[in-house]
Amino acid sequence: QVQLVESGGGVVQPGGSLRLSCAASGFTFSSYGLSWVRQAPGKGLEWVALILSDGVNKYYADSVKGRFTISRDSSKNTLYLQMNSLRAEDTAVYYCARGPGYYDYMDVWGKGTTVTVSS
Amino acid sequence: EIVLTQSPGTLSLSPGDRATLSCRASQSVGSTYLAWYQQKPGQAPRLLIYGASSRATGIPDRFSGSGSGTDFSLTISRLEPEDFGVYYCQQYGSSSTFGQGTKVEIK
Numbered sequence: 001q002v003q004l005v006e007s008g009g010g011v012v013q014p015g016g017s018l019r020l021s022c023a024a025s026g027f028t029f030s031s032y033g034l035s036w037v038r039q040a041p042g043k044g045l046e047w048v049a050l051i052l053s054d055g056v057n058k059y060y061a062d063s064v065k066g067r068f069t070i071s072r073d074s075s076k077n078t079l080y081l082q083m084n085s086l087r088a089e090d091t092a093v094y095y096c097a098r099g100p101g102y103y104d105y106m107d108v109w110g111k112g113t114t115v116t117v118s119s
Numbered sequence: 120e121i122v123l124t125q126s127p128g129t130l131s132l133s134p135g136d137r138a139t140l141s142c143r144a145s146q147s148v149g150s151t152y153l154a155w156y157q158q159k160p161g162q163a164p165r166l167l168i169y170g171a172s173s174r175a176t177g178i179p180d181r182f183s184g185s186g187s188g189t190d191f192s193l194t195i196s197r198l199e200p201e202d203f204g205v206y207y208c209q210q211y212g213s214s215s216t217f218g219q220g221t222k223v224e225i226k
Contacts, residue, residue, distance in 0.1 A: 035215070037164075045156075045164065045207055047215040059214070062120075095163055103211040105154035105169035107176075112163055 002026035002108050004079075004096050009113030016086050016117070022079040022096035022110055029077040033099045035106060036070060036081045038092035038115075048094070049081065052102065059103070064090075086117045121145055121210050123218035131226040138195040140221045142186075142208035150187040152212030158220075159204040167206075168193060198223070 008020040022034070036048040049070040050059045058070050069082040079096050093114050097106035122145040132138055142153070153171045156164035166175040168184035171191060181196040195202055203225055208218040 044220045045158075045209075045217040047209075047217065050215070061214075099211075103152075103213075103215050105166060105209065105211060106156075106164075107166045107169070109163040109165070 002098075004098065004108055004110035006094065006096055006110045006113035009094065009115045011116045011118060012086055013119050014087060014117055017082070017084045018086065018115060020081040020083065020094055020096075020113060020115070022081075024077045024079065024098075027098070027108075029072075030074045033101055033104060034070075034072060034079045035097050035099060036068075036079075037095045037097055037106070037109075038090075039095070039112075040089070040092045043092075046092075050099070050103065051079070083115070086115075088117050091115060091117050121148060121213050121216055123208055123210055123216055125206075125208060125218035125221045127221060128219075129222045129224060131224050132198055133226045134198050134200055136198050136226075138193075138198055138202075138223055140193040140206055140208075140223075142191045142193070142218050144189040144191075144210055146213075147188045148210040148212035152210055153184075153186070153191050154209045154211065155182075155184055155193045156207045156209065157202075157204050158207065164207065195223075200225075 035050045051070045067085045071080045093112040095112045098108040126141045151170040155168040158164045172184045205220045
């Protein structure tokens with residue numbers, strides 16, 4: 001079945017780095033845009049980054065621009081989020097989600113992976 | 120950035136009641152670039168409505184969406200016990216932003 005599975009979360013010190021992965025299965029990976037969406041503890045949803053199906057066009061929320069990098073590997077059906085210069089306010093559950101195209105609704109979500117930035 | 124404001128913050132209703140949730144945008148998002156999601160504690164969001172009024176696959180017809188421009192609504196015609204949770208709207212007409220959520224709780 002269609003599935004997204006995130007991994008790579010953990011505890012990291014402020015200023016540190018972490019790379020999240022999202023393994024996709026059950027659909028044609030190269031045909032869809034993919035996003036990262038996060039949710040801070042007790043808070044709402046925040047869109048973080050989007051990569052289109054071409055793997056070239058990438059978009060970021062202002063809050064992470066210049067610190068986070070989204071990428072994808074079609075040979076591995078995997079989405080990534082490289083997070084550098086992490087701050088306490090980056091603490092959240094990070095979800096990967098599928099969208100049909102450009103900025104779009106998200107019809108498939110993973111269960112999320114937790115990132116905690118703390119000293 | 121388009122800001123989405125959802126109201127009310129909390130709806131306290133009983134099973135069988137009708138629920139109407141509002142989502143207002145700070146500027147027009149077009150007629151179709153709005154989605155609604157349901158989230159239950161400890162779970163990922165689930166897509167309910169896209170294109171303002173199209174139900175996602177497997178979503179019961181008691182869920183309906185309407186609106187355009189800056190004012191949108193989600194209606195649940197008769198609340199079932201499994202419908203309680205937090206509902207978010209999302210606009211994708213200009214970048215992507217979410218509303219702050221409306222919690223639907225059992226009265």
